[in-house]
Amino acid sequence: MIETASPAIQKATARVLRLSKDERARMLHEYELKARRDEQARLNYAMQEGIEKGIEKGRTEGRAEGRAEGRAEGRTEGRADGLTAVVLNMLQRNRPIAEIAEYTGLLPDEIKKRARC
Numbered sequence: 001m002i003e004t005a006s007p008a009i010q011k012a013t014a015r016v017l018r019l020s021k022d023e024r025a026r027m028l029h030e031y032e033l034k035a036r037r038d039e040q041a042r043l044n045y046a047m048q049e050g051i052e053k054g055i056e057k058g059r060t061e062g063r064a065e066g067r068a069e070g071r072a073e074g075r076t077e078g079r080a081d082g083l084t085a086v087v088l089n090m091l092q093r094n095r096p097i098a099e100i101a102e103y104t105g106l107l108p109d110e111i112k113k114r115a116r117c
Contacts, residue, residue, distance in 0.1 A: 084114045091115055
C-alpha cells in the first residue's frame with residue numbers, strides 16, 4: 001500500500017519510521033517543530049499588534065480630521081446665521097436692499113432668500 005502512495009506520503013512515512021526508532025532524532029524533530037511553532041506564534045503576535053496599532057492610529061487621525069471638519073462646518077454655518085441675522089435686522093429697519101448688499105457682500109437675490117427664512 002505504501003508503494004502505491006504518492007512520493008510525499010512515502011517520504012513522510014519513511015521519516016516517521018526513522019524517528020520512531022531513534023529517540024535522539026525524534027527529540028530533535030520535536031525541537032524543530034516547537035521552534036517553528038514558536039516563531040509562527042511570534043509572527044502572529046507581532047502582526048496582530050501591528051494591526052491594533054494601525055487601527056488605533058487610524059481612529060486618532062479620523063477623530064482629528066472629523067473635529068477639524070466639524071469646526072470648519074460650524075464656522076461656515078455660524079457666519080451664514082450671522083449674515084441672516086444682520087439682513088433681517090436691516091430689513092426691519094427698512095434699509096434698502098442695495099445698502100444691505102453693500103454691507104454684507106450678499107447679492108440682492110440672496111438677501112431676499114434669507115429674508116424669507
